[in-house]
Amino acid sequence: MTMPRYWREIRQRYKGVGVECGKCGRIYFPPREVCPHCRRKSYEKMEERELSGRGKVITYTQVHEPLPEMKPMKPYIMVIVEMEEDVRVTGNLVNVDYEDVEIGMDVDVELRRLGEESPEGIIYYGYKFIPVND
Amino acid sequence: MxxxxxxxxxxxxxxxxxxxxxxxxxxxxxxxxxxxxxxxxxxxxxxxxxxxxxxxxxxxxxxxxxxxxxxxxxxxxxxxxxxxxxxxxxxxxxxxxxxxxxxxxxxxxxxxxxxxxxxDDQAKEILSSTADQEWETVFGATFDSLYAMMARYHMEEYGTTKEQLAQVAVKNHANAAKNPNAQYPREMPKKMVVNAPMVSEPLGMFDCAPxxxxxxxxxxxxxxxxxxxxxxxxKLAGVGHGSDHMAVHDRRNIGAMKATKMAAEKAFDRAELKPEDMDFAEVHDNYTISEIMAIEDLGFFDKGDGGPATERGDTELNSEISVNTSGGCKAKGQPVGATGINQAIEAVQQLRKDAGERQVEDARYGLTHNIGGTGASAVVHIFERWSE
CATH class of the missing domain: 3.40.47.10 (Thiolase/Chalcone synthase)
Structure with missing residues (x-):
C-alpha cells in the first residue's frame, strides 16, 4: 500500500475511529459517507465515533499461503470480529495458538506494526486483535 | 425486448x-x-x-x-x-x-x-485485489482466507463438514475427466482432497480452483x-444481476451470498422458470465452499443442506440436478475473466446434446452462476433448449 493511501486512514487504523449515523444511530467502521439504511437522509449527518476495541470472534482461519509481505508471519490467524458496537471488522489475531481460537471468544485491539514500505522506508502501524484474559 | x-x-x-x-x-x-x-x-x-x-x-x-x-x-x-x-x-x-x-x-x-x-504469489495477490484492499487485505486477509472464513462460518452455523467440502472437488474432477478442454481431466480421490496441505484452514490445496x-x-x-x-x-431465456457489501465482514450472514440469491430471483422471474425446472447448473466453484453456498442460495437445496446434498450424490451427473458437469472452476480450470463464458459454453453444449460422455439426459433448462470477488457481485443466466 502506498504512503498517502495509508496516511489518509491513520485515524482509523491507529484509533479505531468509525462513524455513527445521525438518523438511525447505527455505527460503521471504517467510516462511510452515507448510512446504507438511511442513504441520502444520512448525508452530512454521519458523526465520528471511536470504537471500544472489544468484541467477539465470529469466524476465523489460519493462513498458510500468505500475501508476499506477510510471509515472515506464516502461519497466522485471521478473524472477523463483531465489535461491542455491532459492527464487524477483519483483522489478524495474535498472542494465541490456533488450537485455542474459538468462535465467540472475547478479543481486544492493540496497536501493532503491520508492515513496512521497504527496509529503509516508513513503518505501517495499525490494529491487531489479542485475546482478552479475564 | x-x-x-x-x-x-x-x-x-x-x-x-x-x-x-x-x-x-x-x-x-x-x-x-x-x-x-x-x-x-x-x-x-x-x-x-x-x-x-x-x-x-x-x-x-x-x-x-x-x-x-x-x-x-x-x-x-x-x-x-x-x-x-x-x-x-x-x-x-x-x-x-x-x-x-x-x-x-x-x-x-x-x-x-x-x-x-x-x-503464483503475484497471481494470488492480484486475485485478492477483488476484496477490499484497505479494510481486508491490508491486515493480512488473502482471497483464500476470506472464503476460508465463510467455510468456517458455514460449518459452525449449518454443520457442514470438511468431507462434504471435499466431495465437491471429487465430483467436479470426475466430470472434468470427461471434458477434453479441462485443465485437470482426471479423477481425484477424496482422501487426497481431505489430506491436502492447508492453504487457509479449513480449506486445503484441493479445495481451491487453480x-x-x-x-x-x-x-x-x-x-x-x-x-x-x-x-x-x-435460447438465452433470462439474466439477473445481484450485489452485496464489498467486504465479507459487512454481510449479516457470512455463510450465504445475497448477490447470488438476488441474481437468481431476477433471472428465474424473467425466464418465468423455477429452480426445480433446471436440469443442470454451472455454479461458481472457485472454492469447494462456494459451490455448497451456491446450490443453496440458487434455491436448489435448503440453506444448510448443500453439504449433505453433495454427500448424497444429488449434484452428480444425471442425479437430482447435475452441477458443474464441465468440471467447474475447480477442475475444468479458472481463467478468471473467462469463467462466465466457459460456463455458458457448457450450457450450450448440454442443450445442443453435444456434451459427449458428460451429457445430461433430456436436458431442457440449465443455469450459469458467476461470482465477482468474495460475492459483492453476481450474475445468473438461464438457458433453454431451442424449440421451433
Missing part, C-alpha cells in the same frame, strides 16, 4: 499455456465461435470482452480493441467488462442487453485471462434471425 439466442460457441484449452498470449487465446476462442455460428466478420455489430486483470497480469489495459484488431475485427466496436471473477458473466449480460434491446443484431461476447505470465490461462467466446443474435445462420441455436 427481443428473445435472444446463442448461435455460436468457441473455447480454448484451459491450463498453463505458456506458449500462448492473451491476444492469441482471445482470437482463437472468438474465431471458433464465429465459425460455429456461421457469421462473417462484417456482420458483427459489437464485441464485449470479460477480463478481470490484464493490467496487472500482463501489464496491458484496453484489451478489447486489441483482441478485436488481431481477430481482423478492427471495424467492430469493442469494450472490456470488469467485475472481478464475474467479468465474463457480466460481459454476457451486456451482450444480451445489446441484442434484446434491438440496438445490435450480431454480438460476440468473449472472456479471456492470462494468469501464468506472473509468479490459476489458469484460457479464453472462451459466444455469438448472440435475436431469436427471430436464427434461421439465417448455420449455428445450432440455444
Amino acid at each position: 427481443r428473445d435472444v439466442a446463442v448461435i455460436g460457441i468457441g473455447e480454448t484449452q484451459i491450463g498453463e499455456l505458456w506458449d500462448q498470449s492473451l491476444r492469441e487465446l482471445g482470437i482463437k476462442a472468438g474465431l471458433k465461435a464465429i465459425r460455429d455460428a456461421g457469421v462473417s466478420g462484417d456482420e458483427v455489430d459489437m464485441l464485449y470482452v470479460g477480463n478481470m486483470s490484464a493490467g496487472k497480469l500482463i501489464n496491458q489495459e484496453h484489451v478489447a480493441p486489441l483482441i478485436a484488431d488481431y481477430a481482423g475485427l478492427d471495424d467492430v466496436p469493442s469494450v472490456r467488462v470488469e467485475s472481478g471473477g464475474a467479468s465474463g458473466g457480466m460481459a454476457l449480460a451486456e451482450g444480451y442487453i445489446s441484442v434484446a434491446s434491438g440496438m445490435d443484431d450480431i454480438v460476440v461476447v468473449g472472456g479471456a485471462e492470462k494468469m501464468t505470465d506472473v509468479e 490459476l489458469s490461462d484460457g479464453a472462451a467466446a459466444v455469438v448472440l443474435c435475436p431469436a427471430e434471425m436464427v434461421d439465417s445462420y448455420r449455428g445450432d441455436p440455444v
Whole structure:
C-alpha cells in the first residue's frame, strides 16, 4: 500500500475511529459517507465515533499461503470480529495458538506494526486483535 | 425486448499455456465461435470482452480493441467488462442487453485471462485485489482466507463438514475427466482432497480452483434471425444481476451470498422458470465452499443442506440436478475473466446434446452462476433448449 493511501486512514487504523449515523444511530467502521439504511437522509449527518476495541470472534482461519509481505508471519490467524458496537471488522489475531481460537471468544485491539514500505522506508502501524484474559 | 439466442460457441484449452498470449487465446476462442455460428466478420455489430486483470497480469489495459484488431475485427466496436471473477458473466449480460434491446443484431461476447505470465504469489495477490484492499487485505486477509472464513462460518452455523467440502472437488474432477478442454481431466480421490496441505484452514490445496490461462467466446443474435445462420441455436431465456457489501465482514450472514440469491430471483422471474425446472447448473466453484453456498442460495437445496446434498450424490451427473458437469472452476480450470463464458459454453453444449460422455439426459433448462470477488457481485443466466 502506498504512503498517502495509508496516511489518509491513520485515524482509523491507529484509533479505531468509525462513524455513527445521525438518523438511525447505527455505527460503521471504517467510516462511510452515507448510512446504507438511511442513504441520502444520512448525508452530512454521519458523526465520528471511536470504537471500544472489544468484541467477539465470529469466524476465523489460519493462513498458510500468505500475501508476499506477510510471509515472515506464516502461519497466522485471521478473524472477523463483531465489535461491542455491532459492527464487524477483519483483522489478524495474535498472542494465541490456533488450537485455542474459538468462535465467540472475547478479543481486544492493540496497536501493532503491520508492515513496512521497504527496509529503509516508513513503518505501517495499525490494529491487531489479542485475546482478552479475564 | 427481443428473445435472444446463442448461435455460436468457441473455447480454448484451459491450463498453463505458456506458449500462448492473451491476444492469441482471445482470437482463437472468438474465431471458433464465429465459425460455429456461421457469421462473417462484417456482420458483427459489437464485441464485449470479460477480463478481470490484464493490467496487472500482463501489464496491458484496453484489451478489447486489441483482441478485436488481431481477430481482423478492427471495424467492430469493442469494450472490456470488469467485475472481478464475474467479468465474463457480466460481459454476457451486456451482450444480451445489446441484442434484446434491438440496438445490435450480431454480438460476440468473449472472456479471456492470462494468469501464468506472473509468479503464483503475484497471481494470488492480484486475485485478492477483488476484496477490499484497505479494510481486508491490508491486515493480512488473502482471497483464500476470506472464503476460508465463510467455510468456517458455514460449518459452525449449518454443520457442514470438511468431507462434504471435499466431495465437491471429487465430483467436479470426475466430470472434468470427461471434458477434453479441462485443465485437470482426471479423477481425484477424496482422501487426497481431505489430506491436502492447508492453504487457509479449513480449506486445503484441493479445495481451491487453480490459476489458469484460457479464453472462451459466444455469438448472440435475436431469436427471430436464427434461421439465417448455420449455428445450432440455444435460447438465452433470462439474466439477473445481484450485489452485496464489498467486504465479507459487512454481510449479516457470512455463510450465504445475497448477490447470488438476488441474481437468481431476477433471472428465474424473467425466464418465468423455477429452480426445480433446471436440469443442470454451472455454479461458481472457485472454492469447494462456494459451490455448497451456491446450490443453496440458487434455491436448489435448503440453506444448510448443500453439504449433505453433495454427500448424497444429488449434484452428480444425471442425479437430482447435475452441477458443474464441465468440471467447474475447480477442475475444468479458472481463467478468471473467462469463467462466465466457459460456463455458458457448457450450457450450450448440454442443450445442443453435444456434451459427449458428460451429457445430461433430456436436458431442457440449465443455469450459469458467476461470482465477482468474495460475492459483492453476481450474475445468473438461464438457458433453454431451442424449440421451433
